[in-house]
Amino acid sequence: MKTLVCTKPGEFNYVNAEQPPLLPGHVIIKIRRIGICGTDLHAFEGTQPYFEYPRILGHELAGEIVDVGDVSGFEVGETVTFIPYFSCGECIACRTGKQNACVNMKVCGVHQHGGMVEYYSVPSYALVHGEGLSLDALALVEPLAIGAHAVRRAGVKKDEFVLVVGAGPIGLGTMEFVRAAGANVIALDTNTDRLRFCKETLKAEHVINALNDDVIEKLKAITKGDMPTVVMDATGNLKAINNAFRYMAHGARYILIGLQKGDISFSHPEFHKRESTLMSSRNATREDFEYVISLIRKKEIDPTIFITHRVNFDQVKDEFEKWLNPEYGVIKAMVELA
Numbered sequence: 245m246k247t248l249v250c251t252k253p254g255e256f257n258y259v260n261a262e263q264p265p266l267l268p269g270h271v272i273i274k275i276r277r278i279g280i281c282g283t284d285l286h287a288f289e290g291t292q293p294y295f296e297y298p299r300i301l302g303h304e305l306a307g308e309i310v311d312v313g314d315v316s317g318f319e320v321g322e323t324v325t326f327i328p329y330f331s332c333g334e335c336i337a338c339r340t341g342k343q344n345a346c347v348n349m350k351v352c353g354v355h356q357h358g359g360m361v362e363y364y365s366v367p368s369y370a371l372v373h374g375e376g377l378s379l380d381a382l383a384l385v386e387p388l389a390i391g392a393h394a395v396r397r398a399g400v401k402k403d404e405f406v407l408v409v410g411a412g413p414i415g416l417g418t419m420e421f422v423r424a425a426g427a428n429v430i431a432l433d434t435n436t437d438r439l440r441f442c443k444e445t446l447k448a449e450h451v452i453n454a455l456n457d458d459v460i461e462k463l464k465a466i467t468k469g470d471m472p473t474v475v476m477d478a479t480g481n482l483k484a485i486n487n488a489f490r491y492m493a494h495g496a497r498y499i500l501i502g503l504q505k506g507d508i509s510f511s512h513p514e515f516h517k518r519e520s521t522l523m524s525s526r527n528a529t530r531e532d533f534e535y536v537i538s539l540i541r542k543k544e545i546d547p548t549i550f551i552t553h554r555v556n557f558d559q560v561k562d563e564f565e566k567w568l569n570p571e572y573g574v575i576k577a578m579v580e581l582a
Contacts, residue, residue, distance in 0.1 A: 245260070245261055245262070245263050245361060245362035245363050246258060246260065246361075246362055246557070246558075247259050247260070247261040247300060247360065247361045247362070248300065248301075248360040248361075248557070248560055248561065249298050249299070249300055249360075250287055250288060250297060250298060250299050250300070250301050251297060251298045252297045252298070253287075253288065253289060253290030253297070254288065254289070254290070254565070256288075256560070256561040256564060257561070258558075258561060261361070263362075263363045264363060264364065264365035265365070266311050266313045266365070267313075267365060268313070268314055269313075269314065269315065269367055269368050269369075270313060270315070270365045270366060270367050270368065271309050271311060271312050271313060271315050271318060271365075271366055271368060271371065272309070272310050272311040272313075272363055272364070272365055272366075273305075273307040273308065273309055273310065273324065273326075273363065273364050273365075273366055274307050274308045274309075274310050274362065274363055274581075275302075275305055275306075275307040275359050275361060275362060275363065275364055275581055276306055276307045276308055276323075276379050276580070276581050277305065277306040277307070277379045277380060277382065277383035277578060277579065277580060277581070278302045278304065278305055278359055278360060278383065278557075278578070278579040278581070279304030279305075279383045279384055279386075279387065279576060279577075279578055279579075280304070280564075280567060280574075280576070280577040280578070280579065281303070281304050281387055281413060281414075282412060282413065282414065282480075283301075283303070283353065283354060284301045284302065284353070285567065285568055287299065287301055287353075287354075288301075288564060288565070288568070289568060292354070293503060293504070293505050294354070294355070295354065299353070299354075299357065299358070300353065300357035300358050300359075300360050300361060301353045301358050301360050302352070302353045302358035302359035302360040302361075303328035303351065303352040303353040303354070303358050303359060303386065304328075304383050304384065304386050304387055305325060305326065305328065305352075305358075305359040305364070305383060305386075306323065306324070306325045306374075306379045306380075306382035306383040307323070307324065307325075307364070307379075308321060308322070308323050308324075309321065309322045309323075309324060310363070315368040315371075317368075318368070318371055318373075322373070322374065323374035323377075323379060323382060324371050324372060324373060324374050324382070325372050325374065325382040325383065325385050325386065325533075326366045326370040326371050326372055327370045327372060327386075327528070327529075327530060327533060328351060328352035328353065328358070328359075328370070328386060329343070329344055329346070329349055329350075329351050329352075329527045329528075330349070330350040330351070330352065330356070330367065330370060331343040331344075331346035331348070331349060332346055332347070332348040333369075335347035335348055341529075342529075343529065344393070344526055344527035344528055344529050345526050345527070349527075351527075360557075360560070360579075362557075362581065372385070372530070372533050372534075372537070375537050375541060376541070377537065377540055377541070378548070380547070380548050380551060380578060381540055381547050381548060383578065384547035384548075384550065384551075384576070385533055385536050385537060385540075385547070386528070386533070387413055387414060387417055387576075388417045388420070388421075388536045388545070388547055389528035389532040389533045389535075389536050390414050390417065390418075390501065390525075390527065390528050391414060391415075391417035391418030391419075391420065391421050391478075391501070392417075392421045392528065392532045392535055392536050393525055393527065393528040393529065393532040394418055394421075394476055394478075394499050394501045394525035395418060395421040395422055395424075395425055395476075396531075396532065396535075397499055397523060397525045398474050398476065398497050398499045398523075398525075399497070400421075400422055400425040400427050400474055401425070401426075401427065402425065402426035402427060403426065403427065403428065404427040404428065404472075404473045404474055405427070405428045405430060405466065405467045405470070405471075405472045405473060405474075405493075406422045406427045406428065406429060406430065406472060406473075406474040406475075406476065407430045407432060407463065407472040407474070407475045407476065407488070407491055408422065408429060408430065408431055408432065408476050408478060409432045409433075409475065409476065409477045409478060409479055409484055409488050410432070410433060410477065410478035410479035410480075410481075410484065410502065411431055411432075411433035411435060411438035411439060411441070411442055411478075412438075412478060412479070412575075413550060413575060413576050414478045414501060414502070415431075415433075415476075415478030415479070415501075416438075416441070416442070416446065416550060416575070417550075418476055418478055418501065419431060419442065419446055419448060420446065420545050422476075423446070423447075423448075424539060424544060424545070427474070428449060428450070429442075429446070429448045429449065429450065430448075430450040430451075430452065430463070430466060430472060431443075431446075431448045431450065431451045431452070432451075432452045432454055432459065433451075433452075433453070433454065434453065434454045434455045435570065436453065437573060438575075439451040439452075439453060441575065445549055450466050454484075459487075459491065460490065460491065463491055467493070470493050471491060471492060471493035471494075471496070472491060472492065472493055472496060473493045473495065473496050473497070474496060474497050474498075474499070475488050475491050475492050475496060475497070475498045475499070476498075476499045476501060477498075477499070477500050477501060477502050478501045478502050479502045480502025480503050480504045481502070481504065482504050482506045482508075485500065485502070485504065485508060486508060486509055486510060489510040489511070489514070489515065490514075492518055492520055493518070494517075494518045494519070495518060495519055495520070496518060496520055496521070497520070497521040497522075497523065498520060498521065498522045498523070499523055499524070499525050500522070500523070500524045500525065501525050550575050550576040551575075551576045551577075551578045552573060552574055552575045552576060552577070553567065553572070553574050553576075553577040553578070554577070554578045554579075554580065555577065555578075555579055555580070556579070556580055556581075557579055557580065557581045560579055563577075
């Protein structure tokens with residue numbers, strides 16, 4: 245089968261590989277869609293934490309089951325997605341229902357080879373029924389679930405002011421679930437085009453350009469002096485993360501969705517006097533996947549609005565590097581396999 249391997253930063257190669265064997269408790273999926281995410285882009289440019297090469301990338305996936313083996317509850321020909329964070333089921337996190345933070349986590353396309361292949365073997369516990377969604381929508385359930393999980397972690401309430409820092413795909417998805425929770429979205433970014441997308445397509449009422457605006461003064465004006473009660477970072481940028489501690493209301497919650505390699509630094513007295521809460525949000529759970537699918541089915545969210553670029557599998561090697569260039573205006577690139 246045709247396989248695309250990231251052999252080292254900045255280099256892809258197509259190779260022929262054996263089709264995966266059918267293991268007990270697994271199904272074989274014919275991959276039909278691959279969404280390109282920040283993890284893939286960072287891996288290609290050599291900035292992804294906890295990463296080793298060579299690696300087959302890809303974890304935003306949708307496909308068709310071609311062999312179910314001994315697995316019940318799923319059928320050959322069924323379209324599915326799956327939860328790409330493979331957990332051990334035995335550690336403290338798994339035993340307490342936090343499989344998304346498994347001690348022995350193996351993320352598809354990060355810690356083990358991913359889905360930039362024609363056929364992929366998936367453990368049945370990770371499978372998610374397609375529920376009639378299009379292949380494009382199914383491939384985008386995973387990145388949307390990241391935002392859904394973060395909003396659930398934050399306990400976002402109706403009418404709160406929620407500042408989402410970073411208008412990349414994860415940040416944009418997070419904004420959609422903030423809106424679904426009935427809260428007020430404030431989008432903060434440095435990219436004018438992304439902020440325009442927030443305003444015009446996502447209907448975000450408030451957008452702030454971190455380069456051109458006085459962020460604190462704008463936040464005070466929007467919140468009538470209170471400042472946001474929830475701050476969510478979706479940049480993974482250390483400077484942005486540290487700056488955002490200054491944007492919190494007293495009693496606010498700060499949720500880190502993005503991941504970076506350095507140490508966070510903030511004023512303890514300022515943080516303490518606000519009785520602030522700092523938390524991380526890692527991956528997503530089955531509950532989040534099912535919630536995302538339910539909102540898509542009810543047409544409360546349309547994941548396809550994020551797709552700006554589309555290529556066939558055999559074009560990825562030539563096109564991928566362009567997607568790192570902001571001038572190409574990529575929000576979400578979608579790879580198609582016949």
